Amino acid sequence: MTVHIALGGIELDLLPGRVAYRPDTATLFVADMHLGKSGTFRAHGVPVPESSTPDLQRLASLTKKYDAHTVVVLGDLLHDRNTLRGELGAQIQKGLSDFPVPVHLVPGNHDLHTKDLDSLELTIAAEDGELDGLRLRHEPDPTSVSPMLAGHIHPVAILGTRGGPHLRTRCFHAKHQTMTLPAFGSFTGGFEIHWNDGSLFAAGEQEVIPLNPDAKEMSLGTPQDPR
Amino acid sequence: MLKPATTWFSERGWNVAPFQRLAWESFLAGKDGLIHSPTGSGKTLAAIVGPLLERLAEAEPSEGTDPIRVIWITPLRALASDTAAALREAVEGLGVPFSVALRTGDTSAAEKTKQRKKLPSILITTPESLTLLLTHHEVLEQFKGLRAVVCDEWHELLGSKRGVQTDLALSRLRKLAPKLRVWGVSATLGNVQEAAQALVGPDRPPPEMVRGTSEKTIEVECLLPEKVERLAWSGHIGVRLVPLVLKRIRQANSTIIFTNTRAQAEIWYRALVLAAPDLLTEIALHHGSLERKLRDRVESMLKGEDGGLRCVVSTSSLDLGVDFSPVDQVIQIGSPKGVARLLQRAGRSGHQPGAVSRILGVPTHAMEILEFAAARAAIERGELESRTPIEKPLDVLVQHLVTAAMADGFREEELKAEVRGSWSYRNLTDHEWQWAMQFVRHGGDALSVYPEFSRIASKDERYEVTSKLIARRHRMNIGTITADDAVAVAYRTGKRLGFIEETFISRLRPGDRFVFAGKMLRFKRVREMTAIVEKASGTRGVVPRWNGGRMPLSTQLARSVQEELNACANGDWSTRERQRLQPLLELQAERSQIPTPKCLLLEHLVRDRRHYVFLFPYAGRLAHEGLGAVLSLRLARKSPRSVQAVVNDDGIKLSCDEPLDVDETTWRQLLNPENLLPDLLESMNAAEFSRRRFRDIARVAGLTQQGMPSAKQKSRHLQASSDMFYDVFHEFDPNNLLLEQAQREVLNEQLEFERIQSALERIQHQSMAIVALEKLSPLSFPLFAESLRATTVSTQTWEQRVRRLSEMMEHE
Known part of the structure; x- marks a missing residue:
């Protein structure tokens, strides 16, 4: 199941695959892809299988599946300042120029230092901007008074009770006016959000699941099939 | 040729023991060897004097001290300085122009650099420091003149990845130094022959087996409580015995109290000082999580400094590595767990030749009384546990390939032969070799070659490390010891x-x-x-539980416990321990029966509408855990129901809200060894276990970096947890052999797969006694009362698990 919520009056779908979708503008939101991270590791002698290009393909197929007209990346599209200059850089450039819909990037801390960022086929948005009434920023601003989407944190929830089995899962995290998206990149870590801290939604591959009472209260039920 | 040694010995008023003579002669005759004895002394001289005599026989004049001739490998840094003193004494006593020096993680960088130019004649080092030395070109040249490597406390290394690392280093040294002989010094094990062959690899003739004289008698006594209650014996009755233990402490000048876990050591230390405040300054605590300085202080007090100590409460942190004069008595709190372990601990008392080593067992529940008796019987019969060498771990191999590429580089075929010349990798397949080579050359198998990656690359058919950065990272990361955060x-x-x-x-x-x-x-x-x-003040506080503290009863000891039960079943109440347990075991016979090696006991009971089955295979706690999960799964498959398993060292409890089968035909099917592996993997949520295991593997294989917080800060863009590696391998490189290794290690070490398998095979030849209980029996009672640590078989999806766990959290 997917989860349908309203953030300050703006309706959003939290979708399987770690993305959020805004039906009224057909926009797909994604955060923290960290493309090129596996390559950076390999360049330093740590063998990691390639995950950046598959991640980009996965985003493209989610875009098609939900028929999104625009994709907004909420920062940290790229991992390393030299990513675009490495062998993998060309593949990432090609992946973006072949991308089925326009891509907007709200630059994050990793992107700002990237060399040759302007060689990518995408629109670079403001670091703290607004799109159709929704504030977009890489780093969440907990004091935001208007509805906001952000990334940067890589939120995860740890489920389980004392002594029992535990499960760690990436999650969407909503608090006040801010919704923080889970990290999209396959090779990324996470930051634990406390169970009672706002609304937590487990971000699975097949389902998004409201975890705590706040999240259940926030959910408006199953959305209309966006397709 | 032995003359200088015999003269020196008689000057000191010592006699040359026959085993020492045998060791020296064998070394001089060019043989490898293993010196082993359960306890007792003289092993160090047995090992070192041979190489010294050889040098004396050469009678070549020396200018200063000789270049390196001997490497002495010790598993613990703490042992190194005591060993150095002992070796120096022998070197000076015999007048050999040898220098003796240490090289461990504690050696300063300046000293290390100096050493590399000219190594001491005898180098005392750890497996990790030795491997690091192998990465330096100038050192390899010097190693060509090596005559002897001695692996001290070989039993401690064998059976661990450090042992494998040592195997690989030894194989390398054998190739470099044609005159090298490898000797081991070990406690007695169930598999000394294998232990000896593991030292020298598969291609050399079997080493000389030198059995040290065991001049000591071992006495195992069990502290018997006044009264054994027939049922209420499940909990920590041990602390009730504090007054009796205190009495013993006061009677002796020095005591070591060994516990099985760090938590137990903390609890006992508190209980003793609360009960006897006057002893506060004379009782100390020692375990592996304490600050090094605190431990050092306790160790020096044990050696008699600062007024000495009357008593130390300790975990296995004092089992080896700390050399102090023997104490008057050793006390073991709780199950001995293994025969060799108890023997080694007992050896801490009465070191003088001819002295008696005494160990006092303090049971913490009723059945442990029998375990002490069983351990004593096994010692008398000489049935000791084996330590099985680890088979070809690929993470260690991957690390070794980079090490080998560092100093002079290597040719592939030569190194492959060398690696197969080590015991652990004797059966390494071509496929595994190629995979490891691909992993360090390209980061994965041939199908996914990543151009920006390479740790090693070939130059004129020799493989070398590609960059200084990689070399530096590798040196920082060498080793197989991993610590939890x-x-x-x-x-x-x-x-x-x-x-x-x-x-x-x-x-x-x-x-x-x-x-x-x-x-x-x-x-x-x-x-x-x-x-x-x-x-803080007060007496009530939580005691931390450290992971991995719960060892299973060893196979040998479990078998011996069954023998004890068998004797009791046949009415033989001839020992004190059996007499004390007589009321309890007679009640067991009255309400059910006493399990014996020939007969598997199954008890069943319905209580408060819940159905219980108790089974007593005596395979040890870990194997019981795996077996319990498999049986739960098989029961749940027969008809849909949720079955819960709880285990201890004696048996397994299965419980369910629906009726459980209790007929022999069904149970014969449930206990069939066929399909054990797939069922075990399915029932134990093996993926979660593997994930945890992968942490260590990722470290050894050089995926994640160890320690060095400052280095971590600098390389933020290179931070990744082993969890992230596990996920990304799982998704994009599922055939990665490191994942397979994680699963294999979980099966062998965590779930004791082979022990479950052999338990099921043994059960096939046992008869079955199925008893309907009217009242709980003494054996089933502790299992019935234990509700924590239950394994519930889980075949749920990610979605189901998330839902269930979040519901549980809400209700907490």
Whole structure:
């Protein structure tokens, strides 16, 4: 199941695959892809299988599946300042120029230092901007008074009770006016959000699941099939 | 040729023991060898004098001291300086122009550089430092003149990845130095022949087996409580025996109390000083999580400094590595767990030749009385446990390939032969070799070649490390010891008490009290991986539980326990322990029957509408855990129901809200060894186990970096947890052999797959006794009462698990 919520009056779908979708503008939101991270590791002698290009393909197929007209990346599209200059850089450039819909990037801390960022086929948005009434920023601003989407944190929830089995899962995290998206990149870590801290939604591959009472209260039920 | 040694011995008033003579002669005759004895002394001289005599026989004049001739490998740094003193004494006594020096993680960088130019004649080092030396070109040249390597405490290395690392280094040295002989010094094991062959690899003739004289008699006594209650014996009755233990402590000048876990050591230390405040300054605590300085102080007091100590409460942290004069008595709290282990601990008392080694067992529940008796019987029969060498771990191989590429580089075929010349990799397949080579050359198998990756690359058919950066990273990372993330425990002043696992600290709230380092502490907050605490008063506080403290009963001891039960079943109440247990076991016979090696006992009962089955295979706690999960799964498959398993060292409890089958035909099917592996994997949620295991493998294979917080800060863009590697391999490189290795290690070490298998095969030849209980029997009672640590078979999806766990959290 997917989860349908309203953030300050703006309706959003939290979708399987770690993305959020805004039906009224057909926009797909994604955060923290960290493309090129596996390559950076390999360049330093740590063998990691390639995950950046598959991640980009996965985003493209989610875009098609939900028929999104625009994709907004909420920062940290790229991992390393030299990513675009490495062998993998060309593949990432090609992946973006072949991308089925326009891509907007709200630059994050990793992107700002990237060399040759302007060689990518995408629109670079403001670091703290607004799109159709929704504030977009890489780093969440907990004091935001208007509805906001952000990334940067890589939120995860740890489920389980004392002594029992535990499960760690990436999650969407909503608090006040801010919704923080889970990290999209396959090779990324996470930051634990406390169970009672706002609304937590487990971000699975097949389902998004409201975890705590706040999240259940926030959910408006199953959305209309966006397709 | 032995003359200089015999003269020196007689000058000192010593006699040359026959085993020492045999060791020296064998070494001089060019043989490898293993010196083993259960306890007792003289092993160091047996090993070192041969190489010294050889040098004396050469009678070549020397200018200064000789270049390196002997490497002495010790598993623990703490042992090194005591060993050095002993070796120097022999070198000087015999007048050999040898220098003796240490090289461990504690050696300063300047000293290390100096050493590399000219190594001492005898180098005392650890497996990790030896491997690091192998990465330096100038050292390899010097190693060509090596005559002897001695692996001290070989039983400690064997059976671990450090042992494998040593195997590989030895294979390398054998190739470099044609005159090399490898000797081991070991406690007695069930598989000494294998232990000896593991030292020299598969291609050399079997080493000389030199059995040390065991001049000591071992006496195992069990402290018997006045009264054995027939059922209420499940909990920690041990502390009730504190007054009796205190009496023994006061009777002796010096005592070591060994416990099985760090938590138990903390509990006993507190209980003893609370019961006898006058002994506060004379009792100390020693375990592996305490700050090094605190441990050092206890160790030096044990050696008689600062007025000495009357008693130390310790875990296995004092089992080896700390050389101190023998104490008057050794006390073991709780199950001995293994025969060899008890023997080694007993050996800490009465070191003088001819003296008696005494160990006093303190049972913490009724059945442990029988375990002490069983251990004594097994010692008398000479049935000791084996330590099985680890088979070809690929993470260690991957690390070794880079090490080998560093100094002079290697040719592939030559190195392959060399690696197969080590015991652990004797059966390495071409496929596995190629995979490891691909992994360090390209980061994966041939199908996915990543151009930006290479740790080693070929130049004129020799493989070499590609960059200085990789070389530096590799040197920092060499080794196979991995530690869990630990949080330091310190006062606000910065004085550190030791380390506790992060999971324990994360559950504490500011103000919570807990017991650590023998003190009652109040938790304030965590700051930069340090838990700030202050002293607290009161007597009630949580005791941290460290992971991995719960060892299973060894196969040998479990078998011996069954023999004891068998004797009791046949009415033989001839020992004190059996007499004390007689009322309890007679009740067992009355309500059910006593399990014997020939007959598997199954008891069943319905209580409060819940159905229970108790089974007593005597395969040890870990194997019972796996078996319990498999049986739950098989039962749940027969008809849909949720079955829960709880285990201890004696048996398994299965419980269910629906009726459970209790006929022999069904149970014969349930206990069939066929399809054990797939069922075990399915039932144990093996993926979660593998994930945890992968942490260590990722470290050894050089995926994640160990330690060095400052280095971590600098390379933020290179940070990744083993979890992230596990996920990304799982998704994009599922055939990665490191994943397979993680699963294999879980099966062998964590779930004791082979032990489950052999238990099921043994059961096939046993008869079955199925007893309907009217009242709980003494054996089933502890299992019935234990409800924690239950395994519920889970075949749920990610979605189901998330839902269930979040519901549980809401209700807490």
